[in-house]
Amino acid sequence: xxxxxxxxxxxxxxxxxxxxxxxxxxxxxxxxxxxxxxxxxxxxxxxxxxxxxxxxxxxxxxxxxxxxxxxxxxxxxxxxxxxxxxxxxxxxxxxxxxxxxxxxxxxxxxxxxxx
Amino acid sequence: xxxxxxxxxxxxxxxxxxxxxxxxxxxxxxxxxxxxxxxxxxxxxxxxxxxxxxxxxxxxxxxxxxxxxxxxxxxxxxxxxxxxxxxxxxxxxxxxxxxxxxxxxxxxxx
Numbered sequence: 001x002x003x004x005x006x007x008x009x010x011x012x013x014x015x016x017x018x019x020x021x022x023x024x025x026x027x028x029x030x031x032x033x034x035x036x037x038x039x040x041x042x043x044x045x046x047x048x049x050x051x052x053x054x055x056x057x058x059x060x061x062x063x064x065x066x067x068x069x070x071x072x073x074x075x076x077x078x079x080x081x082x083x084x085x086x087x088x089x090x091x092x093x094x095x096x097x098x099x100x101x102x103x104x105x106x107x108x109x110x111x112x113x114x115x
Numbered sequence: 116x117x118x119x120x121x122x123x124x125x126x127x128x129x130x131x132x133x134x135x136x137x138x139x140x141x142x143x144x145x146x147x148x149x150x151x152x153x154x155x156x157x158x159x160x161x162x163x164x165x166x167x168x169x170x171x172x173x174x175x176x177x178x179x180x181x182x183x184x185x186x187x188x189x190x191x192x193x194x195x196x197x198x199x200x201x202x203x204x205x206x207x208x209x210x211x212x213x214x215x216x217x218x219x220x221x222x223x224x225x
Contacts, residue, residue: 004158031211043159043204043215056212091158095211102147102208106158 004107012113018080023092035091082114117142121216138205139187145207195223
């Protein structure tokens with residue numbers, strides 16, 4: 001298996017632009033998580049899905065952030081409009097319900113820079 | 116919600132020495148405690164985990180201990196090697212939500 005795939009790996013954009021981050025979870029995994037990592041706040045859970053349905057979005061910082069999961073193999077995190085304080089590394093992770101370990105498998109991340 | 120504190124934030128050891136990283140958590144309902152290693156430019160990767168019904172677990176040079184009463188757990192790395200240099204995160208989990216510590220940057224000097 002290729003693991004969790006994220007694209008793009010790096011994104012540089014200007015303030016006010018729309019940004020879309022993409023994630024392909026591991027095949028067969030029914031949970032998908034979006035995290036944001038910054039020096040100041042560490043790793044924060046933004047939202048997670050189960051069977052493509054958003055379960056908990058309490059970590060989404062504001063209405064400028066939205067996430068979708070149209071099918072089991074694809075999810076997007078959108079920021080519109082983007083602001084410099086959104087600069088961070090965004091990780092997607094997936095797991096399978098019933099796994100003895102509850103292990104979450106992380107993708108390589110998308111480094112977002114908003115100028 | 117859960118609050119996980121991790122110490123120290125940086126740790127420098129000589130190759131071959133042991134390293135210990137400590138975490139505390141606040142929610143007694145947390146029942147799963149993974150440790151992740153993050154190398155530069157990569158996503159976190161699970162290295163060891165422990166469930167609340169177990170006090171200690173070991174995997175080669177890595178061990179984790181859990182004290183449920185005191186709500187703290189620790190990562191122990193013995194015979195450290197330069198390739199152990201990375202950032203380590205602890206986490207506490209209930210159901211499917213992970214709450215991560217702030218990370219420990221471990222530097223193993225050759």
